[in-house]
Amino acid sequence: MPPEAAPKLQHLEETRRPPEDPIVNADSGAASAELGLVAAAGDAAAVASGDLAEPAELGGRVKLPQAARGRIFELAVYGATGAFIAIVAGLFIELLTNSWPSISTFGLSFLWTSQWNPVTDQFGALPFIYGTIVSSAIAILLASISGVMAGAFLAEFSPIRLAEPLSFVIELLAAVPSVVYGLWGLFVLGPVMRDSVEPVLQRYFGFLPIFSGTIYGVGMLTAGVILAIMIVPTVTAISRDVMRAVPDSQREAIWALGATRWQGFKMVVLPIARPGIFAACILALGRALGETIATTMVIGNRPAIAASLFAPGYTISSVIANEFTEATTQVYLSALIELGLLLFVISVIVNGLARLLLWTIFRPMES
């Protein structure tokens, strides 16, 4: 039965045509300001193909205030778009120029040395990079599996009566402020991890270095779990949408061949939806990498690289949050801003990749 998957992919290929923006085609230019009823009587086909600009001269009468208002509106639209681009460009330029003292002092060694010493103005970000990667890796590992499963239930197996409220609850989970997650993580999840989860892991898997050592409650694993809870709605919602976008004809075809619902899901829906699910996970990963407040509250904030996931760690965003207002020297401040630049660059790459993937999936379907 596996060959059944091939025609579906081909079907998806066929739908990938360059997107067309219908409204833009109907652009008639400022010249069409006063068409009068002339155009109304005109052929609908001419309207649709955007031939409105020519008959404008026939209208004759030009009310200036109206045209002026149109001109001002146009300027406002271009101005706003310009402002938006300036903000995004400014964000990058400001972060780059302000981290320049640190970049020129430490160069690339900033990324792989572990000395973080404000007293001697020595700054190496490795413990923070390590903490960010490890906590996000735990988060995406937990969230991708449970999120894709939950998304599959909502898209494929659940009755609609149940899928609607469940989707709603899961989407609300995405709206919970991160400081509330942090609070809950600090006072509820942290103690549970310390008293129940981590001792059990240590008893059965203590021979692994990642589950050895002292148990604190706050630490890398707790941060990873909180991050997983925070990003699981993203994975669930997007993988649900991607799976729903798989045409029903594909499912019906394999059911007709005698496949069960589960086989149909595994052999048809999952292979077609795979790139979208992958994009969902990358997008969620991006959110985990930059999350600040909740992580800061539960990771323990100790700049050390430890093999054990029970040990406290530190992330890039947490160190900015904790130390920025206390930074005294210019190089110190600049080193913290360079960490911000690092987060910026990572998230542009990660999100850019995810968006490109999602675009190739969803845009052709819309048109």
Add this chain to the structure above:
Amino acid sequence: MESAGSVHLHQARGALGIFLTALCAGSVAAILLLILGYVIREGGGALSFDFITQLPHPVGVTGGGVANGIVGSGIIVGIAAVIAVPIGALTAVYLTFFGRGSFAVTVRFLSDVLSGIPSIAIGLFAYTILVAPMHHFSAFSASFAFAVLMLPVIISTAESAINGVSREIYEGALALGLSRYSAIVRVVLPSARSGIITGIVLAIARVTGETAPLLFTAFGSQFWELNPNNPMAELSLQVFTYAISPYRSWHEQAWGGALILIVVVFVLNLGARIALRPMRSG
């Protein structure tokens, strides 16, 4: 084509698989209820009339509230909306009516990417262009950071709301002799209004729960502060400060603040969804 036993095996595996997906969906939903339950239980005890009307008391003095934080949140988010709504809505108009080709694609892509930039990096941006040159923390710099966070949300929801207005309506307006300006402002935008408002409400909900950029922009304050040029208290920042403090009475206040935050954010999200519903079906 398969033996009866093999078919049963397939059915059993299928049932197990479907059960596991249901279990995952259920557990994810249960986590929300769990968190909500805790916040209501712990925060409900801290909530009182004094809590929402009084200033914070110093450590050791019982009572006190987060009134200045609630007002501060309103001011900071309000100014942010005033900055972000026109820029965001007009950029969406650009994308739907004016933009074409690779430039419009670039703008849309920038907006999508901006939505993924960590809020702390945007806080640093607000610090370097507003706080550092002025040499003091200010509520206005926090509003700027929030506005940047709101932009992608407003742009993408407004764009899809405008695209949702059928093309025939726009063309009909042009055919009746309206200028492009009038067709957009008097016909298309009013039809897309509920979708655009939804986007604005969602953007407000998004920043209301945001804390990270405030650490080095609004900074926080123990006093009544209504001047946006000065450091200002903000509710989520107060919750953060109280939560990581070593004092038990402050922890209780943190839960109380968290309850207010979560109620506000949920009400905004529910409101946005209800506003969106008729548009989807129609």
